[in-house]
Amino acid sequence: xxxxxxxxxxxxxxxxxxxxxxxxxxxxxxxxxxxxxxxxxxxxxxxxxxxxxxxxxxxxxxxxxxxxxxxxxxxxxxxxxxxxxxxxxxxxxxxxxxxxxxxxxxxxxxxxxxxxxxxxxxxxxxxxxxxxxxxxxxxxxxxxxxxxxxxxxxxxxxxxxxxxxxxxxxxxxxxxxxxxxxxxxxxxxxxxxxxxxxxxxxxxxxxxxxxxxxxxxxxxxxxxxxxxxxxxxxxxxxxxxxxxxxxxxxxxxxxxxxxxxxxxxxxxxxxxxxxxxxxxxxxxxxxxxxxxxxxxxxxxxxxxxxxxxxxxxxxxxxxxxxxxxxxxxxxxxxxxxxxxxxxxxxxxxxxxxxxxxxxxxxxxxxxxxxxxxxxxxxxxxxxxxxxxxxxxxxxxxxxxxxxxxxxxxxxxxxxxxxxxxxxxxxxxxxxxxxxxxxxxxxxxxxxx
Amino acid sequence: xxxxxxxxxxxxxxxxxxxxxxxxxxxxxxxxxxxxxxxxxxxxxxxxxxxxxxxxxxxxxxxxxxxxxxxxxxxxxxxxxxxxxxxxxxxxxxxxxxxxxxxxxxxxxxxxxxxxxxxxxxxxxxxxxxxxxxxxxxxxxxxxxxxxxxxxxxxxxxxxxxxxxxxxxxxxxxxxxxxxxxxxxxxxxxxxxxxxxxxxxxxxxxxxxxxxxxxxxxxxxxxxxxxxxxxxxxxxxxxxxxxxxxxxxxxxxxxxxxxxxxxxxxxxxxxxxxxxxxxxxxxxxxxxxxxxxxxxxxxxxxxxxxxxxxxxxxxxxxxxxxxxxxxxxxxxxxxxxxxxxxxxxxxxxxxxxxxxxxxxxxxxxxxxxxxxxxxxxxxxxxxxxxxxxxxxxxxxxxxxxxxxxxxxxxxxxxxxxxxxxxxxxxxxxxxxxxxxxxxxxxxxxxxx
Ligand SMILES: Cc1ncc(COP(=O)(O)O)c(C=O)c1O
Ligand SMILES: Cc1ncc(COP(=O)(O)O)c(C=O)c1O
Numbered sequence: 001x002x003x004x005x006x007x008x009x010x011x012x013x014x015x016x017x018x019x020x021x022x023x024x025x026x027x028x029x030x031x032x033x034x035x036x037x038x039x040x041x042x043x044x045x046x047x048x049x050x051x052x053x054x055x056x057x058x059x060x061x062x063x064x065x066x067x068x069x070x071x072x073x074x075x076x077x078x079x080x081x082x083x084x085x086x087x088x089x090x091x092x093x094x095x096x097x098x099x100x101x102x103x104x105x106x107x108x109x110x111x112x113x114x115x116x117x118x119x120x121x122x123x124x125x126x127x128x129x130x131x132x133x134x135x136x137x138x139x140x141x142x143x144x145x146x147x148x149x150x151x152x153x154x155x156x157x158x159x160x161x162x163x164x165x166x167x168x169x170x171x172x173x174x175x176x177x178x179x180x181x182x183x184x185x186x187x188x189x190x191x192x193x194x195x196x197x198x199x200x201x202x203x204x205x206x207x208x209x210x211x212x213x214x215x216x217x218x219x220x221x222x223x224x225x226x227x228x229x230x231x232x233x234x235x236x237x238x239x240x241x242x243x244x245x246x247x248x249x250x251x252x253x254x255x256x257x258x259x260x261x262x263x264x265x266x267x268x269x270x271x272x273x274x275x276x277x278x279x280x281x282x283x284x285x286x287x288x289x290x291x292x293x294x295x296x297x298x299x300x301x302x303x304x305x306x307x308x309x310x311x312x313x314x315x316x317x318x319x320x321x322x323x324x325x326x327x328x329x330x331x332x333x334x335x336x337x338x339x340x341x342x343x344x345x346x347x348x349x350x351x352x353x354x355x356x357x358x359x360x361x362x363x364x365x366x367x368x369x370x371x372x373x374x375x376x377x378x379x380x381x382x383x384x385x386x387x388x389x390x391x392x393x394x395x396x397x398x399x400x401x402x403x404x405x406x407x408x409x410x411x412x413x414x415x416x417x418x419x420x421x422x423x424x425x426x427x428x429x430x431x432x433x434x435x436x437x438x439x440x441x442x443x444x445x446x447x448x
Numbered sequence: 449x450x451x452x453x454x455x456x457x458x459x460x461x462x463x464x465x466x467x468x469x470x471x472x473x474x475x476x477x478x479x480x481x482x483x484x485x486x487x488x489x490x491x492x493x494x495x496x497x498x499x500x501x502x503x504x505x506x507x508x509x510x511x512x513x514x515x516x517x518x519x520x521x522x523x524x525x526x527x528x529x530x531x532x533x534x535x536x537x538x539x540x541x542x543x544x545x546x547x548x549x550x551x552x553x554x555x556x557x558x559x560x561x562x563x564x565x566x567x568x569x570x571x572x573x574x575x576x577x578x579x580x581x582x583x584x585x586x587x588x589x590x591x592x593x594x595x596x597x598x599x600x601x602x603x604x605x606x607x608x609x610x611x612x613x614x615x616x617x618x619x620x621x622x623x624x625x626x627x628x629x630x631x632x633x634x635x636x637x638x639x640x641x642x643x644x645x646x647x648x649x650x651x652x653x654x655x656x657x658x659x660x661x662x663x664x665x666x667x668x669x670x671x672x673x674x675x676x677x678x679x680x681x682x683x684x685x686x687x688x689x690x691x692x693x694x695x696x697x698x699x700x701x702x703x704x705x706x707x708x709x710x711x712x713x714x715x716x717x718x719x720x721x722x723x724x725x726x727x728x729x730x731x732x733x734x735x736x737x738x739x740x741x742x743x744x745x746x747x748x749x750x751x752x753x754x755x756x757x758x759x760x761x762x763x764x765x766x767x768x769x770x771x772x773x774x775x776x777x778x779x780x781x782x783x784x785x786x787x788x789x790x791x792x793x794x795x796x797x798x799x800x801x802x803x804x805x806x807x808x809x810x811x812x813x814x815x816x817x818x819x820x821x822x823x824x825x826x827x828x829x830x831x832x833x834x835x836x837x838x839x840x841x842x843x844x845x846x847x848x849x850x851x852x853x854x855x856x857x858x859x860x861x862x863x864x865x866x867x868x869x870x871x872x873x874x875x876x877x878x879x880x881x882x883x884x885x886x887x888x889x890x891x892x893x894x895x896x
Binding site for chain 1: 464468493504508509518553583585700701718719722724729749753757859
């Protein structure tokens with residue numbers, strides 16, 4: 001593959017070594033970086049994040065409460081979340097006031113649903129993909145229940161066609177068209193966590209709007225991964241976490257977007273002082289007067305350590321030139337990994353799976369359920385191990401780990417691998433393919 | 449004063465120096481610790497907190513995603529919040545399952561109100577203190593509005609008698625008795641942020657329960673400050689932040705308590721995967737099955753850096769012997785500071801203020817609006833500067849700061865000073881009184 005010249009920025013990151021991740025079969029390369037393909041679950045730490053966290057610890061140690069208003073690096077804590085906004089706005093394709101850096105993903109999802117989901121007897125359904133991330137499923141069900149509605153009748157799930165894993169654009173649009181008048185909110189994930197499918201966000205949003213539905217997105221796996229234009233696509237709201245492609249660290253602070261067209265008509269349902277106009281926030285008037293835009297949804301003063309850690313990564317995004325070059329690099333890397341996987345003798349094209357694995361039997365192998373077209377996916381490839389339900393995945397996963405290839409397992413049969421634009425290189429892709437083949441070879445040898 | 453032998457644990461903390469806090473009139477003592485009396489706003493950083501944050505950064509750097517389940521210090525991130533629970537339970541007087549370490553204060557307040565506030569046409573009021581912390585006021589008003597109620601008619605505020613600053617127990621109990629049948633939720637702050645009054649929590653809770661009201665508490669200024677027995681007092685719910693007396697750092701992770709008697713009948717209204725039974729959380733079933741107790745209210749995976757920082761302080765609390773010795777030390781310190789302030793020639797006893805400052809005129813001075821009885825207050829003393837509304841406070845505040853005395857100003861007339869059991873010493877109290885007198889001397893000299 002031909003890499004974009006400046007990327008990856010491996011040196012900006014802490015790369016766990018083989019020994020550190022327990023790669024016990026790579027004793028000779030114990031101190032070399034492992035093959036980290038799990039940035040879709042937890043992004044690696046960049047050096048700038050560590051630096052900024054250390055700096056904030058230092059300010060706390062030396063200034064105490066004064067850091068809120070008089071910060072040696074001019075990052076007064078009282079406004080620190082606002083430092084993240086320009087970056088986040090650019091990454092999701094929005095105006096600065098349309099985004100807020102706050103709280104956590106599921107909490108933000110509820111905040112948004114609390115303001116946007118207003119079911120009536122005609123228009124009450126929540127449309128999402130089947131097998132959405134469980135937290136979203138729980139959130140949608142509880143939102144329905146909060147309005148006295150039966151989740152089973154309220155939450156409408158989009159399922160793939162029989163034998164397929166991804167949703168077809170035409171099928172999604174058809175459901176929105178057919179059920180439109182009864183759908184209150186269309187809320188899918190931008191990139192599906194399990195299959196890696198990048199949904200056609202623009203056309204779904206457009207169709208939802210045509211049908212008078214609110215359209216929101218869970219961008220957990222999309223933000224920092226694929227280019228987004230929330231404002232121009234006319235998306236109503238979106239929420240995301242930052243610990244995946246945005247590398248903010250475990251449980252990092254989340255984000256939220258609200259289209260500015262809602263500024264006048266939509267107020268936060270459950271307010272807190274951090275959403276109050278900063279000019280009078282500390283005068284502490286008893287009447288709530290929200291910040292215009294997404295910021296009005298803030299309830300509490302946010303964790304400074306969490307924001308500092310995120311900021312370090314966002315500055316590294318800037319150094320890389322933000323999403324355009326990163327997306328280019330990401331396509332190159334994922335395509336390269338895919339090419340190597342296609343060459344594996346254990347690879348089974350998706351369209352051959354049903355005939356080759358009749359009644360769940362057949363030789364050990366794998367297929368890729370993520371769409372092939374780069375416009376329908378982000379960085380992640382989801383490998384489905386065959387025959388399904390026979391435990392092949394688990395053994396391969398452990399073998400990969402013992403060779404320092406860190407992916408992410410989803411029981412019973414899937415391993416997700418995500419080369420990351422900022423820090424993965426070609427050799428990582430090659431190592432993943434090589435050790436995958438080795439794992440299969442050994443699996444076969446064992447079985448015979 | 450006679451100090452408890454082991455306290456303070458000053459050496460366990462980073463004490464900002466005079467030069468670091470901008471004490472420009474103490475050039476000769478520039479490198480000595482400042483007089484930090486602002487732990488009621490932001491607690492200082494203890495060394496163990498820094499250590500633990502550094503350790504978690506190290507785990508992220510060296511293990512990436514593996515830290516969630518296989519942590520070198522046996523603090524798997526997936527369960528890290530649970531490490532804080534035993535400490536928090538002990539500090540608030542609850543069983544472990546009754547508390548959760550999660551989210552932020554105002555957000556938790558809404559979560560609790562969402563489950564506990566169920567207004568009917570007869571019983572719909574929210575009883576709180578007048579001039580509650582603004583975030584709470586906004587929260588209560590928006591909770592009323594979310595149910596289509598008028599906040600003005602719904603939120604019932606307890607005001608002090610004319611000319612008084614604190615609420616009298618008898619007055620609070622009388623209102624609960626008189627309005628009981630129309631009150632849905634009694635929710636006050638445990639220790640009032642402005643006056644420093646520690647409300648008689650047990651008798652208020654008991655009276656509220658007698659009247660069939662839900663009783664909740666905002667413990668922002670109470671937790672880690674005064675001893676609490678939430679479970680035994682039969683408190684229904686409570687919420688708190690940890691960045692004040694619990695020293696977790698700016699915007700630190702918050703806490704939540706729900707009495708176990710609610711386990712069967714009360715479910716989280718808005719659910720998320722982190723409240724789901726951990727045994728099946730990663731199997732990701734589509735049906736939500738909450739953790740028993742407070743943990744079921746968790747929505748999202750929490751910030752590891754924020755928890756690590758809190759844990760460091762909680763371990764330091766343990767080292768100090770937890771709340772019993774700390775409260776003893778706190779009483780000694782605050783009483784000592786009060787004694788020194790009483791001796792100031794600028795001190796005006798509260799009962800003399802109205803006669804001495806007729807029509808808002810009189811010599812520069814100060815009184816203390818915090819209750820005198822130690823059973824009615826925590827660490828904080830709230831100084832009211834006189835004559836009120838004339839800007840005395842602002843000048844004194846700046847003078848104190850120039851001498852390294854860090855308190856907390858509340859416009860227009862109050863400075864709050866809080867000696868902290870864990871790290872304040874007698875000399876701090878003496879410095880505060882000394883520089884306060886000096887500030888007044890200079891103020892007078894200027895004026896004449
Ligand atoms: C009594 C009280 N309630 C609520 C809050 C708001 O806290 P947060 O911003 O953590 O939600 C504070 C903050 O100082 C407080 O003192
Ligand atoms: C698509 C999606 N939604 C929601 C969540 C839940 O995130 P949180 O725990 O930050 O609320 C995740 C977490 O991985 C996710 O991938």
